[in-house]
Amino acid sequence: MPPTMRAAIITAPGAPDVLAIQPRPIPTPGETEVLVRVVGSALNRADLVQRAGGYPAPPGVPADIPGLEFSGIVDQCGPAVTNWAPGDRVFGLVPGGAHAEYLVTDCRTLARVPDSLDLHTAGAIPEAFIPAHDALRQAQFKRGERVLVHAVGSGVGLAAVQLIRALGGIPYGTARSAPKLDAARALGMEDGWIPERAEDNAPRFAEQVTAATNGKGVDVILDLVGGAYVAEGVRALAMRGRLVLIGLLAGPSANVDLRRVLSRRLNVRGTVLRARALDERIEFTTAFVQEVVPLIAEGQLRAIIERSYNLDDIAAAHAELGGNDVAGKLALHIADEALS
């Protein structure tokens, strides 16, 4: 019998109670892959959507094990791997399968965990800081620019606020509750708003943003919300502003003012990390290692963990994140760091 590991399994599409911890074979690393013993991870909204049946894993990824980020210890290296050795402390993103005791991933999609950081904290970092960093890079964000972050109390949102400050920008934000705005303010957010709703139920924030930026608008919007937020965002952007769409919580379409897109020379782009090819995953990991990990090591950036769950309690973690009251991340402890 091959050696097995414990994994969170989506036994059928449905509510949190479809999740079960079941044994699975420990995967074998390919030529350029490493086998990682997972110590930490965290929950993300995509896990909930995948559990409900709406976000199937890409080809080559375990279809029934959720989990997009991990920290852990290198256990075994594929024959062509030269940059890692067993025992190395690593973290990174995977397109799925992180909510299990072991995973395999390409050796160029891993980052070294700074000595100052414990692995349980490290496990809640990749799917917050990598998407935030990648979105800022896609927006060609520059020092001194103003950036509006929607869903600013989310894991990605709170990472973005810290990153924007650390890189010399001015972060603004929207959220649906005062505690989420407070969490963002504590991390450096300049100003933030709970969008009012107009008669047509569309969110309103452009006027507040314009007033807070001396009439100019923001240079960049990181939009994790989509829907009518995109249309209102177009009204909140400065000349040559860029809106990066990275989520669709508020819906799949927007009625966009093209006159403004044209006359202000705006740029609206969509992005997803999960479906990217290996060369692009290597690219964003490299950028993370060079530009973000040093700031984490210095303590300038930190994971904001609202609560931690053990792997056995993953259904409860899903239920809590689904309640929309979480500011920051729900961490998942897969194993003890010391265990080896």
Added chain:
Amino acid sequence: MPPTMRAAIITAPGAPDVLAIQPRPIPTPGETEVLVRVVGSALNRADLVQRAGGYPAPPGVPADIPGLEFSGIVDQCGPAVTNWAPGDRVFGLVPGGAHAEYLVTDCRTLARVPDSLDLHTAGAIPEAFIPAHDALRQAQFKRGERVLVHAVGSGVGLAAVQLIRALGGIPYGTARSAPKLDAARALGMEDGWIPERAEDNAPRFAEQVTAATNGKGVDVILDLVGGAYVAEGVRALAMRGRLVLIGLLAGPSANVDLRRVLSRRLNVRGTVLRARALDERIEFTTAFVQEVVPLIAEGQLRAIIERSYNLDDIAAAHAELGGNDVAGKLALHIADEALS
């Protein structure tokens, strides 16, 4: 009395008959400017909108003289100008004022007219090839890519088709009549369509584009039309496709499928040339000189002039362009080339 020139004047907002030829003082070149004796120009849709009162000239530009492109002969140089001398044959874009016997413009926003080209033809080139080239650059167009051009029978559209072929791409197009598609096919368009209208009056071309590109869609769309074309364009784009919006003939808003923007990682951006600051006008002129003018000199690219008018007949030219049946450009002869 200062020396005067003849200029097309918008005497009041309105129909073509508000245009009159009137005397104006010949402008004086500033420090880094040259005075150009204009020989050729052409009509553009923006001239019509400006005449109707809808597109005021930016600050520092004659408010009542239309005209965005010119060819001519350098007449006089400002004290700091070292790159031009009287007698040089030049062409370029201005934010207004080209439909007159003289204009001043910064010495870094001019290109030298190739010897093989007469000035009357050269006058119809800048506002066709510079916007097409600039839009392709903004789209980060690469050799081998497929590009869909809306309003492909327009001056910019026919320039884009030639440029895409010359740069190693595959041009497709839409237009509202068969003769316009024929004109584009003669210049290298791979395939083209007159968009059918759905029940909601929205144009339909995504299905045809998808079929013509083996199910992939196009990499780039140059959209001179806007409105519902943008929404349909989002459905016609390939993975990581880019839509560059450069006109709004079909209306000022679009209901965009954000799910597709996200999952295909699309990029929608608006652009206008006229309002750009001097440094950007220098930049696009430099790119035009380096990458497009040599292809014009070799005869790989050519102006498509449907008809030519003398300055005195500018009202008739406005009326014809307003009729929407023009494939290519209406040239304007301001003076004889030989005259000097």
